[in-house]
Amino acid sequence: MIFYRPDGEVHNTFIKYRPKTCFIMTKLGQPISPEIEDIKVELHKVLIKRQIEEIDAESVVTGKDFLMKIWNLITTVPLGIAIIGSNMSGQTLSNIFYEIGFMQACGKETLIIKTKDAKIPSDFIRTEYVEYGNNFENKLDKFFNTFFALPEYYDNMAEVLENNPLLAIDYLRRAYLITGDAEYKDKANIIYENASIDGRAKNSVEALLIKF
Numbered sequence: 001m002i003f004y005r006p007d008g009e010v011h012n013t014f015i016k017y018r019p020k021t022c023f024i025m026t027k028l029g030q031p032i033s034p035e036i037e038d039i040k041v042e043l044h045k046v047l048i049k050r051q052i053e054e055i056d057a058e059s060v061v062t063g064k065d066f067l068m069k070i071w072n073l074i075t076t077v078p079l080g081i082a083i084i085g086s087n088m089s090g091q092t093l094s095n096i097f098y099e100i101g102f103m104q105a106c107g108k109e110t111l112i113i114k115t116k117d118a119k120i121p122s123d124f125i126r127t128e129y130v131e132y133g134n135n136f137e138n139k140l141d142k143f144f145n146t147f148f149a150l151p152e153y154y155d156n157m158a159e160v161l162e163n164n165p166l167l168a169i170d171y172l173r174r175a176y177l178i179t180g181d182a183e184y185k186d187k188a189n190i191i192y193e194n195a196s197i198d199g200r201a202k203n204s205v206e207a208l209l210i211k212f
Contacts, residue, residue, distance in 0.1 A: 003075055003106070006067050011075075017173075017212045018076045019180035022047060023103070024056040025096045026083035035115050036085045039132050043081065043113065046140045050148075052079070074102055078177035079109045079147065086117035097121055107174060109150070111143055151175035151184070158187065165195035166209065173212045185212065 003011040024043075026036065047054050055073060062069050074080065080103040082096050103110050112129035114120065120129065130139045154175040158168040169188045176184040192210045 006071055014211055015072075015075055017177060018053075018055070019078065019177050020051060021053045021055055021077045021079070023073055023077045023080040023099075024054050024083065025080060025099045026056075027085075027088055027092050028056065028058055033085055033087050033115075035132065036083060039083050039113055039115070039136075042132075042136060043083070043140070046137060046144070050144050070099060071102070074099065074108065075106060077108065078174065079111075081111045081113060083113045084118045085115040086119070088118075093121075097124065100124075107170070109147055109178075148178065151179050151181070155184070155187075158191070162191065165191050169209050173209065176212055188212070 003015075005011050024040075026040070044054065055077070057066075057070055057073070060069060060073065080100065082100050084093060084096060088096075100110050100112070112120070112124065112127060113132060114129055115132050120127070130136070130143065151174075154171040158171040158175075161168040161171070168191050172184045172188040172191075175181070176188075188210055
């Protein structure tokens with residue numbers, strides 16, 4: 001897969017992936033409503049139970065461009081979870097839904113968690129979300145059961161697409177990001193070695209994609 005940076009240029013350097021991680025998109029800094037804090041606490045418990053590490057925009061300090069930092073974090077993870085509330089400013093919500101849109105364009109799994117009165121933008125009306133309230137943990141468990149069933153599907157797709165090495169490797173990369181299982185890396189390397197792509201540059205799409 002070709003990644004384009006926010007500046008419009010093609011990303012042609014190594015990406016250090018973060019398997020079994022989740023990028024949290026929500027309001028950073030104070031004040032944060034008690035309900036959003038409660039959601040974060042409950043979500044944290046579920047992520048720990050599922051052995052998923054959570055990261056956000058404050059997890060890494062680069063001293064460089066903030067948007068590029070967000071972009072780099074998003075490209076490295078398998079999952080993004082947005083937490084939105086009715087009292088969030090339009091600017092905050094715009095940032096969150098920009099990040100969700102980018103994650104979906106990169107084939108990442110996403111989930112929106114909202115407070116009862118929070119409004120979803122019209123482009124996301126058909127997107128299934130989890131509303132905070134009764135059976136919240138049960139709803140999250142159902143989502144993660146679906147999420148952790150994806151690697152088997154991706155693995156099967158990679159086998160079907162053995163004559164399309166670029167797409168097969170991408171499916172295996174996605175499976176690896178969810179599970180952290182090195183078996184998917186081994187399978188991807190076998191596909192790469194058997195593909196007819198001799199003579200490609202070291203920073204070609206295939207060569208970069210295989211390094212996960």
